[in-house]
Amino acid sequence: MPDKPQDSLLIVDDNEPNRALLAVLLERAGYKAAIAKNGIEALEILRSNDIDLVLLDIMMPGMNGYEVLETMKNDPDLHHIPVVVTSAIGDMDSVVKCIELGAEDYLYKPINRVLLEARVGACLEKKHLMDKEIKQLEELNQMKDHFVRTVSHEMKNPLALIMGYVELLLEDEMVPEGEAREFIISIQRHTQQMGNLIRDLLDLSRIETGMSLDLEATKLAPLIETSIDNFKFLAEKKSITIDYTPPETEVVLTIDPSRVQQVLDNLLSNAIKYTPAKGTVGLSVEVAPERATIRVKDTGLGIPQEVLPRIFDRFYRVQRDDDDATEGTGLGLAIVKAVVDQHGGDIQVETVVGQGSTFNVTLPYRSPPSDENVSSTALPDKANSTR
Ligand SMILES: Nc1ncnc2c1ncn2[C@@H]1O[C@H](COP(=O)(O)OP(=O)(O)O)[C@@H](O)[C@H]1O
Ligand SMILES: [Mg+2]
Incomplete structure (x- = not known):
């Protein structure tokens, strides 16, 4: 049985009896099934719905399965969705080509119910694991960004104070020409560099955390x-x-x-x-x-x-x-x-x-x-x- 919440699968096939059979088999296995009659329709559905897996026929008039697969793999919003291709029995060349294009697995027609459930189940399990990992990575990345932002921000004020006092020492000539003054000038230069780094880090983090432009x-x-x-x-x-x-x-x-x-x-x-x-x-x-x-x-x-x-x-x-x-x-x-x-x-x-x-x-x-x-x-x- 599929994971909860219920997974949504998309059946793409130009042949109506094939679509109907797959839909019944998948629904019986506990999945939600959406249906596309051709490649164009498939991409439209994929772009406007959350689909967890695609069962893709290869030979279709208009946009064929290869083209759908290629479009999906080149689209950052779709490339993570696993595709199981359905091909005529023995059509090894097409299957190999699809796997090279990024298909996860294949099934020969007529579809065998047991194999269908096993392959779909395995693909979905892999996808869910990957989704979880991606989510964790995103969370870690957010934590890192937050950390960088906080540290940079906390460093800004003390640094401004150091800069202020250094300027005071130099401007008011409290330190006469000589080695001590050279040291202070060096402190000033390095503090300036650190200030630039903090400023750039804060700028970048502001841009990346998505506040709006003042157009x-x-x-x-x-x-x-x-x-x-x-x-x-x-x-x-x-x-x-x-x-x-x-x-x-x-x-x-x-x-x-x-x-x-x-x-x-x-x-x-x-x-x-x-x-x-x-x-x-x-x-x-x-x-x-x-x-x-x-x-x-x-x-x-x-x-x-x-x-x-x-x-x-x-x-x-x-x-x-x-x-x-x-x-x-x-x-x-x-x-x-x-x-x-x-x-x-x-x-x-x-x-x-x-x-x-x-x-x-x-x-x-x-x-x-x-x-x-x-x-x-x-x-x-x-x-x-x-x-
Ligand atoms: N006009 C340029 N001519 C040659 N190299 C450049 C030029 N602009 C940028 N670079 C290279 O690209 C790198 C990245 O630029 P940038 O992000 O502005 O960093 P930096 O703080 O090093 O200037 C620079 O370190 C430099 O090696
Ligand atoms: Mg630069």
Whole structure:
């Protein structure tokens, strides 16, 4: 007998007598049975109902079983649902193909009642175990996020106090030039790094815990100009030219300005950080009917193709021999990606090692309304950045 609560199974078959027989057998075995006459209908039912297992016929007109299976396995919402294929007796090739495509098991027609119950029961048992494990992992992950958030938050205030006193010591010249002053300057630098890490961790956790965006009609150019102002000093220190081409027409986007500012700050600071002295960083905007693309181009180190997919991961930093001194948390691009996703935008990178990188951020003129976003938040304490 199936587990409680009752499991829902979907029978997919173009042949009416087959469907009817399977439905009776499954209902007698204690399951709920839903029915689809073809592949399209099957996917519709799967997307709008909680189905625990699919009994899938392979040969069907229109969308066949392979296509249903492939669609399911490529859909993150459906790929965990076990599929038992039903095939004509002896049709080994089809069965093998289905198993390769991710089917859990198979049954030959005409369906044998005992085998049906045994295989369905075993598949469901495996699925329930897996569901339980996934749930536990999700809970653990939530606990970890909560822990990181709490610790970061608790560290924020003492750190601000340390920073305040260090500044006081330096500004009021309470400590004269010499070794002690050097030590304090070093404390200041390291405290600043720790502050950046905490700020990034809190930002990311806010974005990921799903508070809403503060969307408003925002002119893009002033955001870019603010970013340039924020990092002009850093560029000048390395004799890097910032080459900004303002958009030809005024671009007004419905976005969360402080978040998008954060995206620009991160990309510009990276471009400057990972470009050797005397290089150039270009900023431009390309306008399309429904979207604007912000382009941040540098003549810097570039990113090896094999690690490119990882640069948006939390804490990931490219290992380089020559830039040991470059400070960073490895969280900047994770934040950038999360914010761009929240706005329904897209980010692309073109890069050649030794020549430079271009980060293209495309944002729709009108972002999806905040409450449609699964994860988003306002960042009241975040506008400037020293990344
Ligand atoms: N413009 C760029 N040029 C070269 N490498 C870059 C660039 N932007 C980011 N990277 C690489 O991607 C990594 C992740 O970036 P990010 O998340 O902003 O972290 P970080 O705090 O290290 O700057 C960086 O450590 C760097 O190795
Ligand atoms: Mg960075």
